[in-house]
Amino acid sequence: MDIIQILLNGIVLGSLYACIAIGFSLVWGVLNIINMLHGSFIILGGYLAFFAWQYSGVNPVFLLPIIATALFGLGYLLQYFFINKVVSSPVLTTLTLTFGLDMILYNLMTVFFTATPRRVTLDLGTVNLGDMYLPVDRLMGMGLALFLTALLFVVMRASKIGRAIVAVRMDRQAATLMGIRVNNVYAITFGIGAFMAGAAGVIFSMVFPITTNLTGTFLGKAFIICVIGGLGSVPGALIGGIALGLIESFAGYTIGPQNATTVGFVLMLFLLIVRPTGLVGVKGYE
């Protein structure tokens, strides 16, 4: 029975991990920007959900579209006015810029919200299947991760903006010649990444204590998941997240929680050596 519980734990945890990584994967895969702001975006979404809930009493699930849209706006503006200035520079330049912006956002959050861990204490209970327990809030996170992945998949495949994003990623100059406003597409893509992070933050505010201390942890997880799952493929983040969740869950149970996170890093190193595209990544995006 323990094995089934561990398996379920791993899948649910993995889906939450996927939630963290979807936006990061999109921005990295499409814009070739390693967005160091991503962890802070998630925490910002969480803080906004916490304070809005504390002030209004409204369930954060209903606040999710508003908060995620606000994050979209922030992401769009940051890309349009700052990151676009250096977007065609080597990846290290954009990495440094987003790192600097992250320090500003991180410290602003610490000053205004303090680093006190906060959680929306809206415990939704658990679903019991015999001896097995599944927390409802984590199941919601899992549902959201699946929904966001599906939504992003459809947007990238079927919508005009999705095709424009793919076109810009494939050949920036050709896309410009086709009349695509490249800077606008970049800003929208970065905005979508921030939207996903904000949505993840809202769900996380009900599951994890939100504190600025966690920004680096979220960013690190997103990074590992993208390497495991692979870039350039929307389901890559979902698969990478679930793979990492399962690995950590089984490793935590069998070889002890002290080593569980190390196993994730070891797997990342292994994949970088033998399969740089990740499990389902597209060649050329690594």
Add this chain to the structure above:
Amino acid sequence: MVMEMTFKKRLAVTAVTMGMAMAGSVGLASADDDVLVIGAPLALTGGLADEGKKQQDVWKLWLEKINAAGGIDVAGKKMQVKFVEYDYQTDGKRAGQLAEKLITDDEVDVIMAPFGSGHTKIIAAVAERYQVPMLACVASSVSVYDQGFKYLFGTLAPNTGMTESMVEFFKEKNPELKKVAVYGRDDVFPKSMATALANSAESGGLDVVYNELYAVGTMDHSAAISAIKSANPDWVYMTGYTQDLILGRKQLADMGVNTPIVTMVTGPAYREYTEGVGELADGVTSSTWWHHSTAYTNAVGAWSTTADFYADFTAAYKSDPDYVSASCAAAADVLVNAVQVAGSKDKQAVRDALAATDILTFYGPIDFGDNGMNQGREMPIIQVQGEEIKVLYPASIADAEMKMIK
């Protein structure tokens, strides 16, 4: 022409700068003997920002109290007190560098250590090298104090004492208690508490059915909690920092672990823990170095009673002080007392006075042992009951009976 102007400009700037520097040094030199300069590397950003802010806040309050009295009386004269603080961004290496800067550049008379045993250990080595007295108000691991340092003094008592009294107390309150699961964060203080509890439990005749550490940065405890559940303990003892413990308590409930005793060190000592956990906090026990319900009177220092400190703190910050605030304010009181006893701020004399300290502060008695740690304190065991924190032990300050979690 342009070159010439630039050169002149440079010359003028250099002259002005030199003038300012000289004026500054003259000013400092004249004020030197009358000002006690305390250096404090603080974690104001990064992982320990919350704890660093608590130290900064309480020292601000303490300093206001001292300044309101016109300074401190030393050898018949008034001496002013000044804090020099730097943010070390929760980066241990940077903490060491800034401690060095405080000593060599700012020429501080004494160092106040930051939060946590790990960073205190780093800074203690620097202070020892320069022979500057250092007070640690939030470091309780014996490993910090067993390095033979002569200039290090800590106001917290050894954390091993806490675990032995806790095991005996819980056995007395719950005779059915047989099995304990210990789950600690792999970090200096939480690890030492988990190890101490496992040892105390074993020597106290309990069966330690689970004893594991989790890595710093762990975002999920479900695998460990599944293993704990299989071991079917009567008591779960978890250590970590507030965010770990909020998550741990929630996941224990999510996974259906219903033990009569859940201890989280030092979770309930912080208001943010009970706020973050909500109703699940009810019944959680912890041990702590201080609680504001303790009532010391006729104390030496800025506050003569615990109640006075509590009143001033709550008026200033609209929240209850925890042991971090109390211990750090008391450390400042101890320092002032040592300077007054020494009759000057001579580092060797202050160090000797600190070593001989045996006083009562609003925080409790302070008497440094041979290793520099505060000794002989009975530390309270607390429990969340409803929305309040109750003291269960020691009997002299207890205000409630222990309740088992249903």
